[in-house]
Amino acid sequence: DGGITQSPKYLFRKEGQNVTLSCEQNLNHDAMYWYRQDPGQGLRLIYYSQIVNDFQKGDIAEGYSVSREKKESFPLTVTSAQKNPTAFYLCASSLAGRINEQYFGPGTRLTVT
């Protein structure tokens, strides 16, 4: 089946550790995105990539890093520099272009203590 997978669904880490969240898509989409959602809030854009080996910062990129070595994969690393990393992280993908719908993965809930 085509779609977006994120793993794991729940992730627990100690403060000060870097952690990498996985996002894979088999929809042959060029563009991929990472969003963060805090309880009761809308989504905020962290990073996005429109093509392999290229990505841009979103509204809240500080403390995060990404790579886009393959079209299918867009992993997000939450670094120890991110002050409030506990959140729900959502990955999405879309065809290139301004009006194409985004397809979202099921999300990873990260808890850092």
Add this chain to the structure above:
Amino acid sequence: DAKTTQPNSMESNEEEPVHLPCNHSTISGTDYIHWYRQLPSQGPEYVIHGLTSNVNNRMASLAIAEDRKSSTLILHRATLRDAAVYYCILREGDNAGNMLTFGGGTRLMVKP
């Protein structure tokens, strides 16, 4: 940036129509109106989008005001599975990156 305003929450009875309003008074001529919804503990899913004319698909209808300063998402018969947060989003005219800017959305509660 063009912004949208939605009520925080709405209630509906099961099997009745639901009209979810969205105001976007600063919309520009090339902005598309998109709706997504997010079920509890899931990622958002696309519902519908439009530019000027009303639109229908299998999930919902989108009614756009003639001046485009407001729109309404219509669910023709609400079911319990339609309980979700509904986001009205403008795709900015110069947004070459295809990003979505989410506001707070409307939490729809459906009563049996």
